[in-house]
Amino acid sequence: EDQVTQSPEALRLQEGESSSLNCSYTVSGLRGLFWYRQDPGKGPEFLFTLYSAGEEKEKERLKATLTKKESFLHITAPKPEDSATYLCAVLTQGAQKLVFGQGTRLTINP
Amino acid sequence: DVKVTQSSRYLVKRTGEKVFLECVQDMDHENMFWYRQDPGLGLRLIYFSYDVKMKEKGDIPEGYSVSREKKERFSLILESASTNQTSMYLCASSLQATETQYFGPGTRLLVL
Numbered sequence: 001e002d003q004v005t006q007s008p009e010a011l012r013l014q015e016g017e018s019s020s021l022n023c024s025y026t027v028s029g030l031r032g033l034f035w036y037r038q039d040p041g042k043g044p045e046f047l048f049t050l051y052s053a054g055e056e057k058e059k060e061r062l063k064a065t066l067t068k069k070e071s072f073l074h075i076t077a078p079k080p081e082d083s084a085t086y087l088c089a090v091l092t093q094g095a096q097k098l099v100f101g102q103g104t105r106l107t108i109n110p
Numbered sequence: 111d112v113k114v115t116q117s118s119r120y121l122v123k124r125t126g127e128k129v130f131l132e133c134v135q136d137m138d139h140e141n142m143f144w145y146r147q148d149p150g151l152g153l154r155l156i157y158f159s160y161d162v163k164m165k166e167k168g169d170i171p172e173g174y175s176v177s178r179e180k181k182e183r184f185s186l187i188l189e190s191a192s193t194n195q196t197s198m199y200l201c202a203s204s205l206q207a208t209e210t211q212y213f214g215p216g217t218r219l220l221v222l
Contacts, residue, residue, distance in 0.1 A: 041216070042215055043114075043216045044153075045213070046210055049209075049210050091208060096141075096158065096160065096207040098153075098155075101152065102150075
């Protein structure tokens, strides 16, 4: 069965303190891995799509990387407005639907 | 920019009522999806549609039905609402099944 696991469940950082969120997956074949940001009470907002191992994408203070078993979302010098839940999802070979992880709740203290 | 809108942000309904949740996208996307999101359970797929009048069951279709009469509109129907359907409902769309899904703002449904 395809599975996506995100860690940690929750992470609290000080403003400016860089860190990484992890998304590990066990799937039959990866067609794409997606990162979303979700603010409380709102729908997920698309951040990145990664398709193959070694690929990297960047946007402002965020950088997503992909290996054959996991993806990392690196956050550099975060600000309080980066506080949100970050969701990872994978699309597998032969499937038409995403498999989501449980998310990492990130809090950045000023 | 992709725009996915949902008809209501908040809804309060009584047990046994028929409930309609509407979703509209303005990007001519082929695929549309309905999820529910619950604490500790994450996002779970209810139904999806890859073409007008076509639908496929997701992981938790029981108690729900859908309608897609026009390409831009995908409706989720709770035939007889129950308290265990209290949840956040999210609609999404994508150009192709393998491409990025874009989400609407969500509808928080409370069934009393």
